[in-house]
Amino acid sequence: MLEGVIYRVKVLILDKLYYHLYWRHLNREFVFNGKKYQYFYHPYNTTWSNERKVEIPIIYELLKQEQGKRILEVGRVLPHYFSIAHDVLDKYEKGKGVINEDVVDFTPSRKYDLIISISTLEHVGWDETPKEPEKAAKAIENLKRCLNPGGKIVFTVPVGQNPCLDNLIKARKISTDQFYYFNEIIIGIITN
Secondary structure: OHHHHHHHHHHHHHHHHHHHHOHHHOOOEEEEOOEEEEOOOOOHHHHHHOOHHHHHHHHHHHHHHOOOOOEEEEOOOHHHOOOOOOEEEOOOOOOOOEEOOOOOOOOOOOOEEEEEEEOOHHHOOOOOOOOOOOHHHHHHHHHHHOEEEEEEEEEEEEOOOOHHHHHHHHOOOOOOOEEEEOOOEEEEEEEO
């Protein structure tokens, strides 16, 4: 047991050291939809080693463009990295101002102009007991009802996390205006 704890501590220390010595000092970029973005490197959740390095800059730029509008984040992700001024809906994760409701049952008092979700929808119904494989699609349908006319939903999901959701997206059973595929993630955009 003590060996396991020591191993985990070593891994955490090495991850942080790797971040500070290598990734933090790189100025690496990627292009999405014709625009250059800086990869997002942060020690929390070792973003340089997962899909967060791409998701966060795209969504954060979108938030800056939509500043002053009514925004909902499904899944408490951005507050781990930035101060935020928008609503957050998360069934499980507690935090100041977080609305702890199931996304499928959520009915806001006022509709939103923008709804974002960063690597969260793949967990809806999939990582729950009992498992409901198509619950993520129901969540997206409910979120559409939470939008103002002309509003937009932008979500990211990692490929392979939820095979049922991957298949629904591939079969176009989740209607979106646009899909973008990266090696690790899918970005979906729905306009109301």
